[in-house]
Each structure stands twice: as structure tokens, then as C-alpha cells.
Amino acid sequence: MNVLLILLVPIGIILFFLLLSSFFVVKQQTAALIENFGKFSSIRNSGLQFKIPIVQRIAGRVNLKIQQLDVLVETKTKDDVFVKLKISVQFQVIREKVYDAFYKLQNPHDQITSYVFDVVRAEVPKMKLDDVFERKDDIAIAVKAELNEAMSDYGYDIIKTLVTDIDPDVQVKAAMNRINAAEREKVAAEYEAEAERIKIVAKARAEAESKRLQGQGIADQRREIARGLEESVDVLNNVGINSQEASALIVVTQHYDTLQSIGEETNTNLILLPNSPQAGSNMLNDMIASFVASNQIGEQMKKSNAAKGISNKRKRTPPPATDGDVQY
Template sequence: MHTDPVNQCLSSKRTLYQLVVNLLKRIPFPKNLVDDFFYVPSNHFCHHFVSSSHNTEFLKRRGHTMGQLLCCTQVDQSTVAIKERFGKFDDVLEPGCHCLPWVFGSQLAGHLSLRLQQLDVRCETKTKDNVFVNVVASVQYRALADKANDAFYKLSNTRSQIQAYVFDVIRATVPKLNLDDDFEQKNEIAKAVEDELEKAMSAYGFEIVQTLIVDIEPDEHVKRGDEYEINAAARLRVAATEKAEAEKILQIKRAEGEAESKYLSGLGIARQRQAIVDGLRDSVLGFSVNVPGTTAKDVMDMVLVTQYFDTMKEIGATSKSSAVFIPHGPGAVRDVASQIRDGLLQGSINTLNLSDSEPQLYISLYIVVHSTFLLLMFSLN
């Protein structure tokens, strides 16, 4: 039975490799140094070894481990390395190349990044008006180079520690405010979280650069209710505006109609008065011509008495009239006419300087017209 020479070569190389690994493990190298350096995947001798991403990481580890084997190590920029001697903290290594004599018990405990880091924390809490909200806080922090040993050794999980402080401050601050106040006082909440974190994390070698409240999310039912109320309020505002505009138009049109109605009513009243005066004048003139010896005063007194009795008849006949107390008797009309005539006569003589007969005629006409309008007013009521 023939064996493949390639398989024989691979088998012999694996056997030799395993013997060397077992031998080096007996030498007191730093922890995991030999395992990291001599770790080779099963396809080490395959042609696609270099193209594999896993093997690329292996080459990177191999490069660092080769430096430790040669008592040298490299620290990247914006990073510090923690040096230990026989398991005890010894020094903080700055970026660059450093000598690390492992034969004297020196080794790297780990690396610490000095870059600015961000942690987003989502905290659920309740407001003063019993609304559940999710508050999203963004904390930006970094390790201090002069306190790198505290940052490396004092905390096992920095992010969990920061998250716990954020929860504590938010759940102590937000329940004191209403939902609207939480949105208005986001900066005050962020400042309270930042002050508490700065005071707590400075003892662990971390600096809190800035804290932001990036979002406050109310419960979904509350959001829908607020949106409905806002939309309803907007619709009511639009409806109120439209209603006010309609009322404005109605008031304007009503005022225009009343103005036009009063104007036309005034024209009618003016024409009515003119017709009454013309009719009375013609009646007085015709009566004076047809009945010799009568004066204008006699005619006006007769017309006045006729108008007076017509007015009394209308007041008594209508059902809408209220109680009216009017002096009634044979001389009532004459007394009223005499009082009005005397007052107007004196004023007319002083102002117009009329003759004795003209004031009598005008006063009589005025009394008749006034009585006629009084009769019309009661008739309309």
C-alpha cells in the first residue's frame, strides 16, 4: 500500500510542532504567551491561510506576542497599557515602544483606551401626572491618563456602572415634573445627570465630558391621545375662525339691511308727513272758501277735536294697548291745544318775527299733524 508523500510530510510537521509546543509550555513564560504564539489553525498548511480573516487576526496576535517574546511591546496612539510585575501594578505605559522583560516578571495586564466614548441609556420612568415615558440619555465619557490605574482596576464594567447612575438620577428627577415640564426642562435633567456622574466617576478615573437628554418618548396611548387632542383643537380653532367670519358677515349684512330699511322708512315717513300737511292745508283752504266767516283757527280746532276722538277710539279698540291715563273732558282738547299753542307761539314770535295770523296757522297745523301721528302709532301697535 503506497502512502502519499505530501500527507507524510504534513503528518511529520504536525508531530514536530506539537513536540515544540509541549516543550515550551514547560518553560515559565508569561501567561498565555505560548498558546497565543503557537496557535495555528488546522488549515495552516492550506493555500488560503493568509486570505482568511481569522488568520489575519492570528498574524496580528503573533506580531504582538513576538514583541513580548523579544522583551518589547507596542502601545497604540490614544491608548495606554497597564504594566504589572509578578501580578502587581507597576506602571502605565504611554503610546510607543516599551521594553518588557518578562524574565523579571514584567507583563502587560491590558490596554485602556483614552478615546471619547458614548453610552446611550434608555430609562423608563413615570412623570408627576402619571404618564410613563422612556427617557434616552447620551453620556460621553473618557478615561483620564493620569488615573489610568484607577480606571483599569477599580471598575470591572464601566458601562454598567454609568448606566446605574443614570437610572438613579432620571428616576429621581423626572417624577417631580409633569410631562410638558419634562420636555421644557430637558437641559436641567441632563445637568443633574452630568453632575451626579461627574461626582461619582471621577473617583474611578473617568471624566464625564457631556450628558444629553436626546429623547423623551411618552407611552404610545398618550402620544395618540395628545395627537388627537391637538388635531381636534386645531379643527376647533379653524371652525371658530370660520364661524366668527360668518357672524361678521351676518352682522354687516344685517346692519346694511337695517340702514337701508331705516333710510326707506325715513323716506316713507317724510312723504307721509308731506301728504298729511298737504291734505290738511287743502282742507283748511277749501273749508274757509266754502264756509264764509270761518277763520283758520276755527277749522284747526275742529280738525283737532276730530283727530282727538279718532285717537281715543283706536286706543280703546286695540287689544295690545296697555293702560293709558289721559285727561278726558269737554275742555281737555282745548286745554292741551292752548298750552302747546301758547308755548310755540311765544317762541315763534321771538325767533321768526311772524305776524299774528301766521303763528296761529302753523301751530294749528302742528297740533293736527302731531295728533295724526299719535293715532298712527297706536294703530300700528
């Protein structure tokens, strides 16, 4: 009896552990593959599962979640620029093809990487460097199409492919930065030149307006002076002084007023002016003589222009028709 008890205890313990090992848990978004003595038997999905001890075993588990693989590819463009592209491939095991995904490929990551290298090194050499940046979506579409065609037989579905980074050679990037900086400096210089031109135009307009106002002020000043002189002559005429004498008196008065104003200015440069009593009379006579001469020259020019006009008119008028001419 004791011997039987000694034998049953170990057997019971072994059976207990075998029973425990018969149950296993499969996590969500995971599939477990069961083999009978090394031969595929079934696929178990998430939840509590049972297997026959010793006869069946879990060959492996397959992740059904979307996974991402980053592949770094170095190649050269059509314009002989070496560039590194980072391709991110998002893939997932097809639930209905878990068997193919587990048994047909030893290492799916290496397989995907090989296809990515093949497609990128076939597409990028057809493009220039600028086109690689502008058409990176075309590269991603080409990679996805090639991977879908190749990996679907192995039970994998390619969800998305992205070109997440484009890294040219260091010297090329430095040259591109210099070109960009030169372009920006060119634009800045153009804006600065335009601003300078606007300031010059505004300054010229302001000076023109200032000159116009200054000229208008001088004209108004001379008009008022003439009006004052006219009033002065009228006042002198009222007291029996004729126009010539009045003009001479006004000129002499203005002459001495000018000398007085010059003498009052302490910082005025040296100016030599006649200050004899007859200086004003001489100045008046010179002014009258110049006015008379200019009037005579103007009248002579008017007569000459009128004579030229009559001569030109005679040249343009055709001669009258004679009896021998035929008129239509």
C-alpha cells in the same frame, strides 16, 4: 559541532521571537498598562514601546477618547404617567487616573447605568408630564452632577449628559394628540366664525350703502319730476290755463301714461285701476284734500306744543317774593 549547531538554531529562533515580542505599539488616545508577574508596573502612552519578555506583560489597554453610553430608563411622573427617557452620557477616562479607571471598576458601563437609573427615578417622579418635557435640561444637569461626583473617584470624567428622547405611554400620546387636535379645531372654528362675521358685516354695509344710494336716486327722481311738473304748470299758465286746471290736466295725463305703460308689459301681474275720464280728477281732489288735512293737523300740533311749553315755563318760574318773606 553538529550537535551544538542543532541546539543553537532553536535557541536563536526563540530569542528572535522573544525580541520581537519585547516591542509593541500603543495607538493614539490609548494607554497600555504593564504588569511585572501580575503586579502593576507602569503606564505606556502612544508610540513604540518596549517591555521585558516573560517578566512583563500588557495587562490591558484603556481608551482615552470620549465615549457615549445610551441608557433607557422607564419611570412614572407625578401625575402617574409612565414614561421612557433616553439618557445619553458622554464620558472620558482622565489621563492622570488611568490606573483607577482600569483597576477599580470591572465594568464602568454598568456603573454609569446604575447611577443614571437612580437619579432619573428620583427626579422625574417630582414632575408632571408637561414639566418633564419643559425641564429635561434640569434632569440632564442632575444626572451629570451625580455622575461626576461618583465617577471621578474611579478615574472617569462626565463630559455631557443629554435627555435625547421622552416617550410617554401609547395611550397617553394618543390622548395628547386628541387634545392638540381639539385645540387646533377650536382655533380653526374661531377663525372661521370671525371670517363669517366679517363677511356679514361687509354685506350689511354694502346693502346699507345700496339702500342709501337707492334712496338718493329716488329723491333725485322725485325732485326732477317735481321740477318738470313745475315747468309744465308754468307753460300751461302762459297759455291762459290756471294752476288748478293745469294740475288736473297733468294728473289725467300721468294717469293715462301709467295705464299705457302697464299695458305694454306682457309679464305684469293683474292690477285694477280706475280708467274713467273723471278718475284723474278724483285722484287730484283726494290728494288736495289729504294735503289740506295734513296741514291742518300739523298746525294744530304746533299750537298744542306751544301751549304745553308756556305752561311748563310757568310751572318752573317761582312766585314773586312778598313783604312778609325774608330775602337773603
